Amino acid sequence: MTSRRNRHSRALAAQGVDLGFAVPQVLAHRSMRMALAGPSPSRRDRREFYLMGAEKIAAFYESWTAMSTEILRANLEIWRSPAQYFWLHFPITNRSCHAAATYFQRAALGVLGEGVAPIHRCAVANARRLSRGR
16 A cells, blocks of 8 residues: 555656756747747747646646546545544544555555646647657
């Protein structure tokens, strides 16, 4: 159980590091492109400027949907077997509290991971695409 939780934590941390490198790169490229385009952007610039907004909205909704689905799955798992976490050890003991805390931590990491994945995918793809140049 601990190794799985650590694996999810490490994957989430790696996505955060990737985002930390990709986002400033994309922001710098697009800001420079806006500055160079001036008041009359080319057709290629207008397409890129349109993509800036459209992909953010798409990534937001994809992230929102993935997080909602993961929350629903976690809630259904709790309702499916509540005895596993709470009522199995009825006087509440350290063991039952630890089991519940472990489950909730795993569920929170799952929700966060599902929410970051679409944003990570979009930002890294943009960094890769924009770094290629013309």
